[in-house]
Amino acid sequence: MSDDLLPEDSKLTRSKRDWAESGKFLTGRIARPEAGRLPPGQHLVRNWPVLDLGRQPDVQTSRWKLKIDGLVERPVTLDWAAFQALPQERRTSDIHCVTTWSRYDNPWRGVSTQALLDLVQPREEAAAVMLHGYDGYTTNLLLDDFAAPDALLVHEWEGKPLAREHGGPVRLVVPHLYFWKSAKWISRVEVLGQDRAGFWEINGYHLRGDPWREERYSGS
Ligand SMILES: Nc1nc2c(c(=O)[nH]1)N[C@H]1C(S)=C(S)[C@@H](COP(=O)(O)O)O[C@H]1N2
Ligand SMILES: [Mo]
Numbered sequence: 708m709s710d711d712l713l714p715e716d717s718k719l720t721r722s723k724r725d726w727a728e729s730g731k732f733l734t735g736r737i738a739r740p741e742a743g744r745l746p747p748g749q750h751l752v753r754n755w756p757v758l759d760l761g762r763q764p765d766v767q768t769s770r771w772k773l774k775i776d777g778l779v780e781r782p783v784t785l786d787w788a789a790f791q792a793l794p795q796e797r798r799t800s801d802i803h804c805v806t807t808w809s810r811y812d813n814p815w816r817g818v819s820t821q822a823l824l825d826l827v828q829p830r831e832e833a834a835a836v837m838l839h840g841y842d843g844y845t846t847n848l849l850l851d852d853f854a855a856p857d858a859l860l861v862h863e864w865e866g867k868p869l870a871r872e873h874g875g876p877v878r879l880v881v882p883h884l885y886f887w888k889s890a891k892w893i894s895r896v897e898v899l900g901q902d903r904a905g906f907w908e909i910n911g912y913h914l915r916g917d918p919w920r921e922e923r924y925s926g927s
Contacts (some may be wrong), residue, residue, distance in 0.1 A: 751808075755873065773895070777896075794822055800813055800880065804887070816859075816863035853881070
C-alpha cells in the first residue's frame with residue numbers, strides 16, 4: 708500500500724503530532740526495569756484498548772501472506788500453512804503504550820522473530836527492519852530489537868485466535884519497546900542496511916521507543 712492512503716491529516720494523527728511537539732505525558736524521570744514493573748509516566752489498565760489508524764483490514768488466513776525480504780540471503784513469502792509449520796512458542800509479557808496505559812501478563816502464542824531471521828539469514832550489512840501492515844502502517848526497529856528473545860509474531864492471545872481489532876490474524880509483539888512498534892496485521896518485514904523512520908516516527912515519535920527511558924518523542 709502506498710503512503711498516500713494513510714490518514715496523514717486525520718484528527719488522531721494531528722493530535723498525536725501535537726502531543727509529540729509539546730512533550731505531552733513526559734515526566735522527565737528515568738526508571739530502570741529493576742526499579743519496578745511500571746515504566747515512568749505509565750498507569751495500569753485491566754482492559755485492552757484498541758489503537759490504530761482507523762482501518763482494521765479483514766485478512767482471512769486463506770489469503771494471508773507474510774513477506775520477509777530486503778538485505779537477506781533467502782527472501783521468503785510465508786502462507787498460513789508455512790507460518791504454522793514453524794516452531795510455535797508461548798510467552799507472557801507486559802504491554803506499554805505511549806499514550807500511558809500498560810497492561811500486565813498477556814499470554815501470547817506465535818513464532819519467534821529469531822526463528823524467522825534464521826529462515827531468511829540477514830546479510831552482514833543488515834541493521835534495521837521496516838515493518839509493514841495490511842492497513843498501510845509502517846514502523847521501524849533496529850535489527851537487535853526485532854530479534855529480542857521475547858519478540859514474537861503472535862496469532863493467539865489468552866489461548867484464542869488474536870482478534871481482528873488487535874491485529875489478527877498475525878501481529879508483532881516486541882515487549883521491551885512502546886507498543887506502537889508492535890505492528891498489527893503484519894504483511895512484510897523489510898530488512899534494511901540503515902534505520903529509517905516509519906509512520907509515527909515521521910510524525911514526531913522516537914526512533915527507538917524504550918519505555919524505561921521514556922523515549923516517547925523524537926528529541927526526548
Ligand atoms: N498495522 C498497524 N499496527 C499498529 C498500529 C496501526 O495503526 N496499524 N498502531 C500501533 C499503535 S500506535 C499501538 S498503541 C498499538 C495498539 O495495539 P492494540 O490496538 O492491540 O492495543 O498497535 C500499533 N500497531
Ligand atoms: Mo500507540
